[in-house]
Amino acid sequence: MTSTSTSRPVGELLRQWRERRRMSQMDLAIQADISTRHLSFVETGRSRPSREMILHLAEELELPLRERNHLLLAGGFAPVFAETPLNSPEMTSVREAIGQVLGGHQPYPAVVVDQRWNLVDRNPATGLLLRGVAPELLEPPVNVLRLSLHPKGIAHRILNLGEWRAHLLHRLRRQISLTADPELTELWRELDGYPCDQPEPEIGTGQGQIVIPLRLRRGYRELVFFSTMTTFGTPLDITVAELAIEAYFPANPETAAYLQHQHHPD
Incomplete structure (x- = not known):
C-alpha cells in the first residue's frame, strides 16, 4: 500500500x-x-x-x-508533514533528548530504532549484547530484529529463544497490521524463516509472568532483562514519529549487579 x-x-x-x-x-x-x-x-x-x-x-x-x-x-494536495534528517540543525533538540535518554540509561543497554527497526543510535552498554555477533550483521544499516533472531546474531545466546522469537514476531505482525508497510512484511518473512529449535508459545500464555523476559547467556551467567519502548509525544515530523527508544532493564538483582560491575569494575 x-x-x-x-x-x-x-x-x-x-x-x-x-x-x-x-x-x-x-x-x-x-x-x-x-x-x-x-x-x-x-x-x-x-x-x-x-x-x-x-x-x-x-x-x-x-x-x-x-x-x-x-x-x-x-487527493491532489501537497504533503503537510516534513521528513527532516536527524542530523539536520532543526533536529538538534531531538538529538539532545535521545542522547540524554541513552546516556542516562547506562549501565543498562538502550537502542534507538526507526519504524523498520534499523539501528539509529545506541549506548555503550549495548556492547554487552553484541559480543559474538557476525561482523556482517553489524554493517549499516543494522536491523535490530535481524540481529536478534539471525543464527549468527544474538539468537545462539538467547536461552529462551522460542519465547523471545514469538514475542518479536508477534510485535512485528501487529506493526504491519497498523502500517501496511511492505518492507516490514518482507522483514517478517525473512525472520520467520530463521531456524529455532525451541517451541514458540502463544503470546500471553506465560504462567506467572509479568513481562516476557530476554534471557541471555553471558559466559557461565544468565542475564535476564525486560524492555520498555519510548516514543516522542505528538510528533509532527515523519522522522520523529518513526523513532523509538528500546531500553533494557535488569529483571533480577544478579543481572543488575553484573551490569553495575561492568560499568564500574573497581
Missing part, C-alpha cells in the same frame, strides 16, 4: 484503511462526525474530499504521518 498509494484514488485508499482498521462505514462516519452518505461518496469517488477532510479522516483512522502525506498526494 505504501509504495503504490499515490497512483490510486484517495477514496479507494481511505476505504482500504478503514477495512484494515476493521471499521464499517457507519463506525467511521460516527467517529468522524460526518454522514455515512458523505463518507460513501468520498470512498467511491463521487465526492472529492477537501484537504481538511482527508486529514480529519486520517486522524480518526490513526494513520502514520507518512501515510497521511500519501493520502494528500492521492
Whole structure:
C-alpha cells in the first residue's frame, strides 16, 4: 500500500484503511462526525474530499504521518508533514533528548530504532549484547530484529529463544497490521524463516509472568532483562514519529549487579 498509494484514488485508499482498521462505514462516519452518505461518496469517488477532510479522516483512522502525506498526494494536495534528517540543525533538540535518554540509561543497554527497526543510535552498554555477533550483521544499516533472531546474531545466546522469537514476531505482525508497510512484511518473512529449535508459545500464555523476559547467556551467567519502548509525544515530523527508544532493564538483582560491575569494575 505504501509504495503504490499515490497512483490510486484517495477514496479507494481511505476505504482500504478503514477495512484494515476493521471499521464499517457507519463506525467511521460516527467517529468522524460526518454522514455515512458523505463518507460513501468520498470512498467511491463521487465526492472529492477537501484537504481538511482527508486529514480529519486520517486522524480518526490513526494513520502514520507518512501515510497521511500519501493520502494528500492521492487527493491532489501537497504533503503537510516534513521528513527532516536527524542530523539536520532543526533536529538538534531531538538529538539532545535521545542522547540524554541513552546516556542516562547506562549501565543498562538502550537502542534507538526507526519504524523498520534499523539501528539509529545506541549506548555503550549495548556492547554487552553484541559480543559474538557476525561482523556482517553489524554493517549499516543494522536491523535490530535481524540481529536478534539471525543464527549468527544474538539468537545462539538467547536461552529462551522460542519465547523471545514469538514475542518479536508477534510485535512485528501487529506493526504491519497498523502500517501496511511492505518492507516490514518482507522483514517478517525473512525472520520467520530463521531456524529455532525451541517451541514458540502463544503470546500471553506465560504462567506467572509479568513481562516476557530476554534471557541471555553471558559466559557461565544468565542475564535476564525486560524492555520498555519510548516514543516522542505528538510528533509532527515523519522522522520523529518513526523513532523509538528500546531500553533494557535488569529483571533480577544478579543481572543488575553484573551490569553495575561492568560499568564500574573497581
